Amino acid sequence: MKKLMIGLAVFLLAFSVSLGTSQAQPKEFVVGCNFVLSGPGASGGIALQRAVEHATEIINKEGFTVQGEKYIVKPVLYDSKYVPAEAVLNLEKMLGQGIKYIYSLGSGTTVPLVEKTTAAKVFMMASCSGSNHLTNPKYPYSFRIYPTNEAAFAVYPWLVKEYPQVKNVAHVNPSDEAGYTESETRMKCAKNVGLKNVANEYFKRGATDYYPVATKVVAAKPDLIDFGGTAGRDQGLLAKALREVGYKGLITVHYSSPAEFSRIAGAENAEGVLFPNSVAEPKTPGQQEIYDWHVKKYGPDITGMMYDNADPLFMLVEAVKKANSFDPVVVSEVFRNLRWNSIFGPAYIGMESLYGIKCTLCRPIPCGIFKNGKLTHLATLPWPSDEEIKKLNAD
Amino acid sequence: MSGLPFIQMFITGIIMGLIYILSALGITLIFGVMRVVNLVHAELTMLSAFFMYYLFEVWHINFFLSLILCAIAISLLGLFFQRYLYKPLRYELLNVLIIATGAGIALRSLGWIIFGPLARDISTVFPGMIRILGTPLSMERAAVALICLGLTIGLYIFLYKTKTGKALRAVEQDSEAAAVLGIRIDRVYVIVFIVSCILAAVAGAFTGMLFAVEPEMGSEPLMKCIMIIMIGGMGSIPGAILAGLLLGLIDSFSETLFGGEMAYIISFALLMLVLIIRPRGFFGYQA
Numbered sequence: 001m002k003k004l005m006i007g008l009a010v011f012l013l014a015f016s017v018s019l020g021t022s023q024a025q026p027k028e029f030v031v032g033c034n035f036v037l038s039g040p041g042a043s044g045g046i047a048l049q050r051a052v053e054h055a056t057e058i059i060n061k062e063g064f065t066v067q068g069e070k071y072i073v074k075p076v077l078y079d080s081k082y083v084p085a086e087a088v089l090n091l092e093k094m095l096g097q098g099i100k101y102i103y104s105l106g107s108g109t110t111v112p113l114v115e116k117t118t119a120a121k122v123f124m125m126a127s128c129s130g131s132n133h134l135t136n137p138k139y140p141y142s143f144r145i146y147p148t149n150e151a152a153f154a155v156y157p158w159l160v161k162e163y164p165q166v167k168n169v170a171h172v173n174p175s176d177e178a179g180y181t182e183s184e185t186r187m188k189c190a191k192n193v194g195l196k197n198v199a200n201e202y203f204k205r206g207a208t209d210y211y212p213v214a215t216k217v218v219a220a221k222p223d224l225i226d227f228g229g230t231a232g233r234d235q236g237l238l239a240k241a242l243r244e245v246g247y248k249g250l251i252t253v254h255y256s257s258p259a260e261f262s263r264i265a266g267a268e269n270a271e272g273v274l275f276p277n278s279v280a281e282p283k284t285p286g287q288q289e290i291y292d293w294h295v296k297k298y299g300p301d302i303t304g305m306m307y308d309n310a311d312p313l314f315m316l317v318e319a320v321k322k323a324n325s326f327d328p329v330v331v332s333e334v335f336r337n338l339r340w341n342s343i344f345g346p347a348y349i350g351m352e353s354l355y356g357i358k359c360t361l362c363r364p365i366p367c368g369i370f371k372n373g374k375l376t377h378l379a380t381l382p383w384p385s386d387e388e389i390k391k392l393n394a395d
Numbered sequence: 396m397s398g399l400p401f402i403q404m405f406i407t408g409i410i411m412g413l414i415y416i417l418s419a420l421g422i423t424l425i426f427g428v429m430r431v432v433n434l435v436h437a438e439l440t441m442l443s444a445f446f447m448y449y450l451f452e453v454w455h456i457n458f459f460l461s462l463i464l465c466a467i468a469i470s471l472l473g474l475f476f477q478r479y480l481y482k483p484l485r486y487e488l489l490n491v492l493i494i495a496t497g498a499g500i501a502l503r504s505l506g507w508i509i510f511g512p513l514a515r516d517i518s519t520v521f522p523g524m525i526r527i528l529g530t531p532l533s534m535e536r537a538a539v540a541l542i543c544l545g546l547t548i549g550l551y552i553f554l555y556k557t558k559t560g561k562a563l564r565a566v567e568q569d570s571e572a573a574a575v576l577g578i579r580i581d582r583v584y585v586i587v588f589i590v591s592c593i594l595a596a597v598a599g600a601f602t603g604m605l606f607a608v609e610p611e612m613g614s615e616p617l618m619k620c621i622m623i624i625m626i627g628g629m630g631s632i633p634g635a636i637l638a639g640l641l642l643g644l645i646d647s648f649s650e651t652l653f654g655g656e657m658a659y660i661i662s663f664a665l666l667m668l669v670l671i672i673r674p675r676g677f678f679g680y681q682a
Contacts (some may be wrong), residue, residue, distance in 0.1 A: 046512035204613055208414075208606060211411075212407060216650075298511070300544075301513050
């Protein structure tokens, strides 16, 4: 009988411990990720998926506390296929599930969401350009967390100083929301630093042959060709076509994976190409950490967008912690005023001078050049002041 | 506009046209003989490029041996589709169209999962540049254009000068009469699929070398293929050649002169015009 009683007591103790454990299970903070996971834009979406996976792993090791309760992040992935209608459908599903925090990729698939997310008072952070179509006082819960077209304000003043031989610039962009936004900002900025815009061409993203656009651009005789919002394999193919039709001048490529670029363009065509906004090799402990994580999990071919999207989820969780609330309205205000030590250096949400509200991530811009077969770090460009941006963006 | 190199545009157009033809021939052949729109052809092209990448780039197998291995692998895969997807559906146009669309999407999605987000490149086996009428042109583009031309002529000879080719054409014209004459229809279908898959494999290997290797690489050319087939006439090889060259030249001139989007508008306008004036295309058979 005594043995039975002891056995029963042990069982009850074990049961209560297990019950206690299950009761202490952290709750989930759901973030709906509307990424491009298939189709021509999938390389960017998969990079973001990995960045979110990396951040989630780290955040969930310890979890975080809001109003005395422990939480972990639970990203829920949706594939927009870079189709606006698909992105809207995903958003409706997310809203139906009560998701209040959205992480979106691509201006073409984010701009159609912003009216709905604003009306539903849902927090949205987007990795894309789209300028004031996404970020303005009308949309107080919408943020852009990736310096895209605005990076031109840091890059162009540096370019004219470092490369005084450059007088004429040509812009080549994809014919979509991102491309038109990029082109508009970059043309204004180039003009305001004293350069002449000699061509502004668009191509269909994911096109097969770039000889036609290369032929037209080269005929305008530019000293510099700015690839603006051109991304992924299009960058390498465009550079290859430009070199093959005889262009010998400077090229600037943004948001790139240098290894992929040189593979597709060919090492000899990649030589001398400038990479503003691309990490050459890890320069900060944060960059090193994410690089090591990627090598271990997916191999050394890390894409530029992985670095670019390393911080936003950490920033969001920090804002939620600081707000001690999951109310998107409250969290948006905290996020807007957050100071963050990003993997690129000090970062903050700014660009009030351009958009009338603090809404866009501002951070240092790494800049490299492809030299002797590999990307070499050239400089880290500080983010310009609001006053400088106003001047550079003047019509 | 006066400063634009028109010779460059012309050469680019011819080369683009030949590349389009290479991609379109396989689909045209299958449609001509079997009345099946094999949309999976685009994904077979993509898979061939990836096979080529691994065989030639990663495992350093000789380029032409890699090409043969690719052709074998893609043929086996194509025969799998023919036997287990299309045959059970009795090659009915609409059913095959739906199943092929689904299979194509599934293969592309699988491609993203297996091969990841970064595009790859197959190193050129034709390095260097040449000049044609003073216009610079990479050796690889010139070589690929010649290979496309050679394959097109080869296919023409195969279809019109060999016994097997004649059997294929007999089935194309009247499969029941061909069967009565002792031609084994099932065997012809297998041959058609193998030839089409070899064309897909070659197209994948060379477009992978010219452009980039990634899961979506077949999607854009597929649209052009469909336009070529419709303009040239469903199932007509000479029609596909003429339409391919025409589309290549239109794309080159309109993209250079008016931009990429305009090229699509002009190409589709041509397609609509042809379908209105001559619904069966340049060389299509009267229904």
